[in-house]
Structures are given as structure tokens and as C-alpha cells.
Amino acid sequence: MPTAYSYVRFSTPDQLKGDSLRRQTEISQAYVEEHGLTLDTTLHFRDLGLSAFDRSNVTRGALGGFLEAIKRGRVEPGSFLLVESLDRLSRAEVLDAFAVFSDILKQGITIVTLADRMVYSQESLRSNFGNLIGSLSIMARAHEESAMKSRRLKAVWDNKREKIEEKKLTARCPQWMRLSEDRSRFEFIPERVETVRKIVDWSRGGLGNTAINKRLNAEEIPTFTKSAKGWQASSVDKILASHALYGAFQMHTRVEGKTIPDGDPVGDYFPAIITKEDFFLLQSIRQGRRTDSGGKARKGNDVPNLFSGLVKCGYCGSSIVMLGSARSNKADGTPRPMRKSLGCDGARRGHNCYGVQWEYTAFETSFLTFCQGVQLDNFIRDEAIDAQSNNVTLSLNQLVAAAKAEVDDIQTRLNRLTALAEMGDTPMTILTRIRELELQLLEKTDALDELDKQLSIALTSSQYRAEKVADVRALIERMNTMDEQTRFDVRAALAEHLRHMIHRIDVFPAGTIYTQAEIDQRRDSLIAQGYSKKRADIYLAETHRTAPKRLGQGKRGRYDPNASKGRHFNIYGKSGGVRSIYPDHDDPQSIIVNIASRTSKV
Incomplete structure (x- = not known):
């Protein structure tokens, strides 16, 4: 027996509460029983709450899926498609509706409209031309009904918009x-x-x-x-x-x-x-x-690393991660807390980088000492930085103005064509152009919205950075005098401020390491200044290291603790400023701050 497929559609979700779904389902079942067909129940073609006027049921609905199933051979020629009426298939313009109708018939599928028991196939339309005229008439009437409803609904909403100051458009609102x-x-x-x-x-x-x-x-x-x-x-x-x-x-x-x-x-x-x-x-x-954070939610009851996602290895550019190492027990046998350090993730994974670590507590102390000093104010409120920020804002303002003008132009042209279309007897070229303009308007409006967001962020970010300097210092003062929950909140807030003010922190735990090319260039410069080759080589050997110094023999030897006395980190602000921080090896609260440029080698 031939296979029949039931297609059920209605345009609004509210109709699901009524009788439409039951009615369309039952008449399909009755038809297959009466005509000896087999109703396929493995494929469900239902567009519940999708419009056929704007072709949603074809572009993103089940009817589009049915057409694809025909092309793939999942629905075989000789099958039947059962619908309540032709307007369930499409309420689009006649040519668009007929294209869907004829595509189905051309694949050898018979369409049955259950309300009037009409059977449409290639053979029936060839033998009875009147059936074709009748189907076109039904499609035209269905589109006109939907178009009239759309115009009336638009008029109602336009009237509501005009009276928006007197009465709200709808009772829908946020849940608060x-x-x-x-x-x-x-x-x-x-x-x-x-x-x-x-x-x-x-x-x-x-x-x-x-x-x-x-x-x-x-x-x-x-x-x-x-x-x-x-x-x-x-x-x-x-x-x-x-x-x-x-x-x-x-x-x-x-x-x-x-x-x-x-x-x-x-x-x-x-x-x-x-x-x-x-x-x-x-x-x-x-x-x-x-x-x-890479989209990952913060876990646990603490914020152990204030600089998560900000800190990079100054040597290879890999992320700096928190590393833990065990410590010997106390004299009474109780275990000591694990020592936490910052280290290069590239070195940890065996890449070509140095494995020198920086004890986390010492690093955090040096960084927060910088935040509590006057340098933070200069870092945030640099005049050159403000000028750069103003240039960005000016550029965005110009882009927004240009985008608005383009949107207004498209809207004006669209309004003219729409007014022409509503007069009736509209050529297909005009209707096609209307669709093109509507899609252009959608694209340009989205772009304008994005520019507006960027402009709003640019206008507020510099103000935010300047105003939050005092907040950062207040949070630092509070960190060690609070209960566990408050400590979490304060450290989370501090980490948030740092992320907003700082673009990146490059860490050099073994001090400055020079490449051979840099040493050769420096050697040539010294010789040009009058140094002998021997004296230049001795000087460079003492001051320009190409790798961290190790104790013992071989690559597995432990790093010399004194080799880290030149360690430092560079802080890159989001608005352009750069500071190089050199902490004292024995006292992390004692730091030297240098102003640097983004391109300078520290």
C-alpha cells in the first residue's frame, strides 16, 4: 500500500490549546483508513506555531524538512502528502506558494487536501487544467487573507506606538x-x-x-x-x-x-x-x-589566583599557571600547607622554555604594593592614554553616525516600495527588491547596535578605570581582616577590577634573558664605543645571560636562587600604559617601578 505522510500546521502557539491539532490529526487518520494507505508514523511533519505567510514553515520548519526528505529519497515517489487545505502548505505570494506546491508534485508525490477531498498530482493537473486554476485561486486568496490580517495588525500596533506615552503597548514586562x-x-x-x-x-x-x-x-x-x-x-x-x-x-x-x-x-x-x-x-x-577565564565558571570558596588569565610568560608567551609543591612537616609532625608558585605552563608541558618559578605570595605582595602606591594613579590617568581613548571614542562616534545614515536611507527606500506594493498589482521585481532591502536593514541594524554597544563601553571604561583606583586600594586593605565568605567576595571583586584595568602581565622570574642575536648586536655596539673585543666579551658574559644559571651539572641541575634577583614583571594597561616592576628579592614589599613603552625590551 502507498505510504501517506501527514503535515499539520497552525500559525500561533495559542492554537495548540484549541482543537486544531486534534482535528487535523484525526482527518488524516480517517482518510488513510478509507483509501487503504499506510500512514507513516516515523516522520513527524508538524509546524505548530509557525507562519506560512512569511515562509517560516519552509525556511526553518517541518515542511522544509519534508522537501529535503524527498530530495534524499527518504520519501519515495508515489507517496501521499495529506494536509487539511492548501493554505496549510503556504500563505506566501502566489508564485512562491506555487513553487512549493509544484516542487512536491514534480517529485511524484500526490497532495491531498482533506477539507475538500481534492487530489493533486502531475497526472490530475495535466488532465484537468481547471484544477490548476483552482489551486492558484486558493493560494492567491490565502495570501490575500494573511496580507490583510498583517496590514490590520500593523495598523493596530502603529496606533499603539503613537499612544505609547498614554498607555503601554502590552502587559508583557520583565518579571520584576x-x-x-x-x-x-x-x-x-x-x-x-x-x-x-x-x-x-x-x-x-x-x-x-x-x-x-x-x-x-x-x-x-x-x-x-x-x-x-x-x-x-x-x-x-x-x-x-x-x-x-x-x-x-x-x-x-x-x-x-x-x-x-x-x-x-x-x-x-x-x-x-x-x-x-x-x-x-x-x-x-x-x-x-x-x-x-575561557568561559569557565569560578569554583571553590576562594580566589587563589588574582591574576588568572592575565599572567603570561615573558620568555615564550605561554600562560603562567599556579603550581603546587609539597613541604616538609612541622617539628610536631603536622603537615605544612602546600607551597604555591607561578610557573610557565609551556615549560611544565616540556616545551622549550625555562622552569623558573615565582612564589605566588611574594608575587602577589609585590603587585599589590604597586597598586597601593602613587604609580597606580599615573598608570590609569596618563594624559597620553586619555588622548588615545578620546581618539577611539571619536572614531566610534563617526562610525555610528555613518551607520545611522545608512539605516535611515534603507528605511526610506523600503517605506516607498512598501507604499507602492500596498496599492496592488505589484510587479515581482518590486517585491523581490523589498525583500532585499528588508534583509539589508536587518544586517545594518545589527551592525549599528554593535557599534552603539562599543561606543557606550568606550565612554564608560576610562571613567570606570579612573574611579576604581580607590576601590582597589580599599579592597587590598580589607583582604586579610575578614571571614571566609567576605574574603571570597573581596578577592573576586579585586580580581574583577584588575581584569578591567589590565590587559596582560608578562613575568620574567629569572630576570632578563637575552638571545644570541641581541648579545651580538650589543657586542658590536660596545666595540664601536671603544671596547676591546676581550673586554666586551667579559662584560657581556657577566651582565647578559642567555639562560638561567643552574647549580650542579647538566640540564637537570637546580636553578641558582640568586639568579632570580633580577626578576621582574611588566604590567600592560588596557588603555596603553606599561610599567615594569622590580621587587627586592628578600623583601617583596620593596619595589622599583619603571615606566616603559609597549615596544621596549626590559
Whole structure:
């Protein structure tokens, strides 16, 4: 017996609650029983809540999957496709709808419309031309009905937009708000707003989505949905990414099955929790945290390495990682805590680099000593850096202005063609051009949104860096005088500030190591200054090392502790400044700070 496939579609999710699915399913079953067909139950072709007017059911729905199954031979010629009516297949323009209809028939598939019991096949259309005319008429009527509905719905929303100051467009709003009884404003739900403020503050303070999620559940803070079983990291992420935090509402429309912004965002539509500048700064902080940590959530109850993701080996460029080594027990036999050091991950994995380590506590002490000194102010507030930042902002402003002009131009041309199309009898070339412009508008609007975000971040980042110098120092003062939970929060917040101010830290635990090419160049320079070859070689042998000095014989000999007396690290600020820090070998709180350029060799 021939195989039949049932295709069920309706355009809105609300119809799933009604009788449409049951009705379409039952009439398919009745038809196959009556005509001796076998209903295939292994492939489910259902587009529940997808529109056939914008061709979503073809471009991203089950009907498109059915067409692909035909091409791949999964659905064989001679099979039947059962639909309630032709408008379930398509409500697009006649030519587009007929293309789908004819493609199916050309593959030897028979289409049956169950509502009127019409059977369409290549043979039936050849023998009865009237059936073809009738099918085209049905397709044209279906498209016109949907087009009229679309125009009416657009008119309703346009009217709502014009009265947006008098009455809100819809009752839909973020879960920490509700619509007032007179529908003129949204109002906060106090206990939920308090939760949102905590989430924002924790994120600003350095906690990732997973850590915030755990804390919300640990503190038994109620979720915004009664059915939810505790907080989820995805819910935290949606809250932190919501433009409603600063009160913005972006209207959308659908083009070619895609949701795109419709017009400019409506400012002050919702009551704001934070400012627009703070919102984009928050996004910058979160993005930086994802980039620096490789997308991994912070685990444990401490932040053992304040510089995770920032520290690089000055010799080979590999990441610097935390390494642990066992220590001998105390005199009473109790174990000592593991010694933690920073070391090159490349050397640890056997690559061609040095295995010299830097005790973590000493490194952190030297770094925080720099942060507490006056050099940090100069590092953040360098006039040259401010000028560079201003140039970036100016450039972004120009790009935003150009992008806005381009979007406005496309929108103007699109409005003219749309007005022409609504007059009827529109040539296919005009309709094709409208689609092209709609897609261009989508692309350019997305690009403009991205530029706007970059501009907002640029405007707030320099202000953030300057204002947070005092916060960094205050956090350092608090670190060693608190309980475990507060210590975690403070170290997380400090790590967050460092990530936002610092691009990279290059570490040279064995001091400066020179390449042979650099030594040869320096040797030529000394000879040109009057040094004899012998004297130049002696001087360079004493001052220019090509490898860390070892104790004992062979490559496995231990490094000489004194060889690290020239150790230092370079701090590269995100806005362009560079500082070289030389700590005293025996007293990490005693440091020498040099100003350097990004291209200088220290």
C-alpha cells in the first residue's frame, strides 16, 4: 500500500490549546483508513506555531524538512502528502506558494487536501487544467487573507506606538515588574527588584552566573517563577543581559521568519534599576570575564589566583599557571600547607622554555604594593592614554553616525516600495527588491547596535578605570581582616577590577634573558664605543645571560636562587600604559617601578 505522510500546521502557539491539532490529526487518520494507505508514523511533519505567510514553515520548519526528505529519497515517489487545505502548505505570494506546491508534485508525490477531498498530482493537473486554476485561486486568496490580517495588525500596533506615552503597548514586562491597573505605567515588585539588585552587584563584584546561581539557592531567595525548582544560571544570565535594567524597550517585527528590531528603542519605557552607562559597563565586565577565564565558571570558596588569565610568560608567551609543591612537616609532625608558585605552563608541558618559578605570595605582595602606591594613579590617568581613548571614542562616534545614515536611507527606500506594493498589482521585481532591502536593514541594524554597544563601553571604561583606583586600594586593605565568605567576595571583586584595568602581565622570574642575536648586536655596539673585543666579551658574559644559571651539572641541575634577583614583571594597561616592576628579592614589599613603552625590551 502507498505510504501517506501527514503535515499539520497552525500559525500561533495559542492554537495548540484549541482543537486544531486534534482535528487535523484525526482527518488524516480517517482518510488513510478509507483509501487503504499506510500512514507513516516515523516522520513527524508538524509546524505548530509557525507562519506560512512569511515562509517560516519552509525556511526553518517541518515542511522544509519534508522537501529535503524527498530530495534524499527518504520519501519515495508515489507517496501521499495529506494536509487539511492548501493554505496549510503556504500563505506566501502566489508564485512562491506555487513553487512549493509544484516542487512536491514534480517529485511524484500526490497532495491531498482533506477539507475538500481534492487530489493533486502531475497526472490530475495535466488532465484537468481547471484544477490548476483552482489551486492558484486558493493560494492567491490565502495570501490575500494573511496580507490583510498583517496590514490590520500593523495598523493596530502603529496606533499603539503613537499612544505609547498614554498607555503601554502590552502587559508583557520583565518579571520584576507588573503593569499598573490603569495600564499607564509599569511598577516594581519590591522583593524581586531587591533580588535583581543583588544579582547586578554580585556580577559587578566579580561573580559569574554559576556562582551567583549557587548563592541565590544557598540563601533560599525565591525565584520569579513558582514552578521553577531553584535558580538556574541561564535565568541569571537573562536578567543581567536585559536592556530593561536601564528602562529600554525594543519593539520587534518579523521579516523572512526572523525577528528584527522595529524602530529605535523606546527609552524610559520601564522603570530603570541602573543607568544605561552602567548597563553597558556591566556587559563589558561580563564579556571580559568570559574571555579571560575561557568561559569557565569560578569554583571553590576562594580566589587563589588574582591574576588568572592575565599572567603570561615573558620568555615564550605561554600562560603562567599556579603550581603546587609539597613541604616538609612541622617539628610536631603536622603537615605544612602546600607551597604555591607561578610557573610557565609551556615549560611544565616540556616545551622549550625555562622552569623558573615565582612564589605566588611574594608575587602577589609585590603587585599589590604597586597598586597601593602613587604609580597606580599615573598608570590609569596618563594624559597620553586619555588622548588615545578620546581618539577611539571619536572614531566610534563617526562610525555610528555613518551607520545611522545608512539605516535611515534603507528605511526610506523600503517605506516607498512598501507604499507602492500596498496599492496592488505589484510587479515581482518590486517585491523581490523589498525583500532585499528588508534583509539589508536587518544586517545594518545589527551592525549599528554593535557599534552603539562599543561606543557606550568606550565612554564608560576610562571613567570606570579612573574611579576604581580607590576601590582597589580599599579592597587590598580589607583582604586579610575578614571571614571566609567576605574574603571570597573581596578577592573576586579585586580580581574583577584588575581584569578591567589590565590587559596582560608578562613575568620574567629569572630576570632578563637575552638571545644570541641581541648579545651580538650589543657586542658590536660596545666595540664601536671603544671596547676591546676581550673586554666586551667579559662584560657581556657577566651582565647578559642567555639562560638561567643552574647549580650542579647538566640540564637537570637546580636553578641558582640568586639568579632570580633580577626578576621582574611588566604590567600592560588596557588603555596603553606599561610599567615594569622590580621587587627586592628578600623583601617583596620593596619595589622599583619603571615606566616603559609597549615596544621596549626590559
